[in-house]
Amino acid sequence: MRILILTSSTTFSGGVRQAVYQTAGLRALGHDARLCLPADSALWGLPDPEVWWVRLPEKQAGWRDALDTLIGGGPAVVHAFHNRAVKLTALWGLAWRRRGVACAAHRGIITRPANPLPYWSPAMRRFVVNSRACARSLRWHCPSFKIRVLANGVPDERVTPRRDAAQVRSEWNLDGAGLVLGNIGNDNPVKGTEALIRAFAAARGAAREAVLLLIGVTPGRWLPLARQLHVEDRVRVAGHYDHVSDLLQVCDAFVFPSQGMDSAPNALLEAVRMGLPVVSTDVGGCPDIVDGNGLLVRAGREDELTRALEAVCADAGRRAAWSVRSRELSSRYTVEARCRALESLYEDMLREV
Incomplete structure (x- = not known):
């Protein structure tokens, strides 16, 4: 043809x-x-x-x-x-x-x-x-x-890590840390980075031991907010990163806090293809992607995002089930x-x- x-x-x-x-x-x-x-x-x-x-x-x-x-x-x-x-x-x-x-x-x-x-x-x-x-x-x-x-x-090469996971964990000081919550975004306010950092800082329970790994954002823009909220020691900012699968492979869950109208965000699709449990706002086409593999929260509700982060960190059994479901859904994408x-x-x- x-x-x-x-x-x-x-x-x-x-x-x-x-x-x-x-x-x-x-x-x-x-x-x-x-x-x-x-x-x-x-x-x-x-x-x-x-x-x-x-x-x-x-x-x-x-x-x-x-x-x-x-x-x-x-x-x-x-x-x-x-x-x-x-x-x-x-x-x-x-x-x-x-x-x-x-x-x-x-x-x-x-x-x-x-x-x-x-x-x-x-x-x-x-x-x-x-x-x-x-x-x-x-x-x-x-x-x-x-x-x-x-x-x-999403092409296979986008979800195939090129580096050893142990090396990545060591590079980003994740050895001995708690659960790693990943996010891919940029500095545009609509991507919800500020809401995510604030929700992360407010989370209690097992989430207090977790690490937030921000990919694609500017460290100088967001580390001051993490410092102000007293979570700078638990926030890692990777900035622009060509092969995001290297970092996603060390994550235990993925968070997509967009406040916009994303139709089919590649970042969320990549996380699903990597088999990660997901937490996402209910904007645009995200409800199509979060299908038994995580939690949806309303955009603009930091309190709901906080509770979702607490939930995903608190229950290893649910995380495992959501991960299995993401791998099942992976073939769609x-x-x-x-x-x-x-x-x-x-x-x-x-x-x-």
């Missing part, structure tokens, strides 16, 4: 990562899949661009001709990522239908589209969303038969599982054109 994955984003965002994973996964299944990127995409700055990446012309006016050449005589699938690419595909796809081209689009944000026209375009066969919450946000703009929920995929589902979806789309 000839498949073109088109993105208009120039950053290495979560959506672009999914586009990369998806193209690689479809190629692994034997398809002629190409990833079409803007000329100024950040991916071109990586040391070893893949041979199946296609650099689009610098001027957007030339994209149509480039894609026409790649499509050839058809049939083919064009799957668009990001707003501009979706709009262009919805327009150009009207002509491509005569060549047996089926068009789809990815959507991974939980907001109503500002422009409903691409969702009404007869060229767009499917809109692939990564959570039920995302699907609900489209219900006033898109016919329900066009919407398909497919979970994001592989790149192969997503690409197998897309393969079937694309076949249905091509039969319709």
Whole structure:
């Protein structure tokens, strides 16, 4: 099957990562899949661009001709990522239908589209969303038969540690420490780092012996708060870390305290794929992911987050059961599982054109 994955984003965002994973996964299944990127995409700055990446012309006016050449005589699938690419595909796809081209689009944000026209375009066969919450946000703009929920995929290499766990524990002074509660985030307030540190400081019982390992945040931003709350000796701040699985492997549970509307947060998916019990706020698509493998709390309720931390630290039996459930759920979030589902979806789309 000839498949073109088109993105208009120039950053290495979560959506672009999914586009990369998806193209690689479809190629692994034997398809002629190409990833079409803007000329100024950040991916071109990586040391070893893949041979199946296609650099689009610098001027957007030339994209149509480039894609026409790649499509050839058809049939083919064009799957668009990001707003501009979706709009262009919805327009150009009207002509491509005569060549047996089926068009789809990815959507991974939980907001109503500002422009409903691409969702009404007869060229767009499917809109692939990564959570039920995302699907609900489209219900006033898109016919329900066009919407398909497919979970994001996390590559195996993202959840395969490269370092020995004992070395990591020693490096971060975790030998002899209590339970390790992990978190991946950044300094954006919506990620809930402040609420997490405050809830951790307020926790009692077994949680008083636990260590909080913050990955991806700036030490100078958050260690002063930990010091103010008298938990600096139990908080480790890893900052940016390329291979987060090295750190997740030493965690006993994972905490996702987002205050935003995450549709399918990669950090939470990675924790599940690592087999960790999880504590998460109930924002966006997180209730899809926390399915018998941990606890959900309401966003903005530090008291509920505190009680959840106490609960996860207090009961080894529950942690073990939640860990088993996360490992059971892990197969939902592989790149192969997503690409197998897309393969079937694309076949249905091509039969319709």
